[in-house]
Amino acid sequence: MLPRTLVLLSLCLISQWVNADSDHPLLGGYPGAEIDESLNTEYEQFAMPVGPIEEGGELETERLVGDLSMLTYEIEGVSTLKVFENYRHALDELGAEVISICELEQCSADDRGRAELGAALAVRRSVNNHRRKPYFIRAQLDGAKGTVHVALFFGGYRGEVAVQQVIFEEVPLDDTLVSVSADYLTRGGEISPKRESRTDEQREQDHPLIARYPGAELSDSRAMEYERIDIPFGTVDADGEMGERLSLTGDLAQHTYALENVSTLKVIENYKAAVRKLDLTLDYECELEACGDSNAAKQLGGNVSVDGSVFNFYRKPYYFVARKKSAQGPLTVAVFVGGYNGDTTVQQVIVEEKGTETDLVKVDADQLYQDIQQTGKALVYGIYFDTDSATVKPESADALKAISDLLESHPELNLYVVGHTDDTGESDYNLSLSSRRAASVVDVLKDDYDVEMERLKAAGVGPYAPVAGNESDDGRRQNRRVELVRRL
Known part of the structure; x- marks a missing residue:
């Protein structure tokens, strides 16, 4: 009677197996077998051999997608026939349905075909010399997640048997693993x-x-x-x-x-x-x-x-x-x-x-007024200062002209001119710097654009009212701004 030690664990455990250096839980290794090569891959495409190769024909395969396990065993002092019969008996005990089977010359009439059939199941895609006295079996059974396919090729050389084992479990794709924000x-x-x-x-x-x-x-x-x-x-x-x-x-x-x-x-x-x-x-x-x-x-x-x-x-x-x-x-x-x-x-x-900071400039007086009407404030980019300086740079002219046009078009409008900074540096210093910069904007509008002083009031809030996170360069860029706030 053939030994029954090859079937180790039930099918429900197949998908949990991740140790490529040990036997697969569905089929144990033949006693004394040594693992020579192994491969264990989640959700792989695999060309499963359909069966024997007809004389002069090509290897036919079926493309499968699922979890793939490949093992190559080497066994000494035993025939390919005995190993093959033990595995076939183990598959019978599992209730597996045999899809294809061949023995010796049935597997292929020539060495090339036998080598190609074995290589299709081998980890290294070659059986080397282990193609003599070949046997092949393919079977399938129902698993916890889908059909489980088992294919085995047995070949010998100088008293040694190599077993090429593929166990392939069809599983649905889990595409929720990469998280996003x-x-x-x-x-x-x-x-x-x-x-x-x-x-x-x-x-x-x-x-x-x-x-x-x-x-x-x-x-x-x-x-x-x-x-x-x-x-x-x-x-x-x-x-x-x-x-x-x-x-x-x-x-x-x-x-x-x-x-x-x-x-x-x-x-x-x-x-x-x-x-x-x-x-x-x-x-x-x-x-x-x-x-x-x-x-x-x-x-x-x-x-x-x-x-x-x-x-x-x-x-x-x-x-x-x-x-x-x-x-x-x-x-x-x-x-x-x-x-x-x-x-x-x-x-x-x-x-x-990203563009340069000029991409953030709002120089349209009508848009500034629309923002103030909708939210009570308008964000103004494009008023430039050197680092740690409160002196308004000449390239701020477009933004300043837009503010002047806004006030000229709407004489009833009075504004707070509020300076903002990002959160780099000391907060007290940034608060002082934002106040001085706001005051400089008011001064330039009064001196260069003839805006009435009483219509504007300067204030600075430093980093305390950000519109974006300060972790990124772009966020800091958005936080460095002047706001026009309606003043009653």
């Missing part, structure tokens, strides 16, 4: 993801807009204010030359993350779901062969990586560029995902395009 786009929100598993240090390392994939380790990063970068907007040739590109200037953040036991497919799908939550539009994307050959994919990833190279991590590549226009300026997110030997890396780029 939509509040970041309005400046000042904190991340409050549905499933926050990061440490405080990891949260500090990540960009506040998009959290890392769970379990990812940060390999490299850089952040630059007002930097230029070219983002590939199409495939890249083997020499690294971009065809279409986006030439962007703004606040740049790049991150490289490393992951284990998860497919490039699952990672990219989670990033796509994340940017959709932020209402970004996928303007360009490519996957697998559409990203170019291996050299082109390597160059594509290198163009968005921190140090210009993805090294070996360009297999099974995915890439997208997503964009959104916002009140703060265009936002671009580019992500390249590549794999190598079961591991995955993510190259993430976020560019927040």
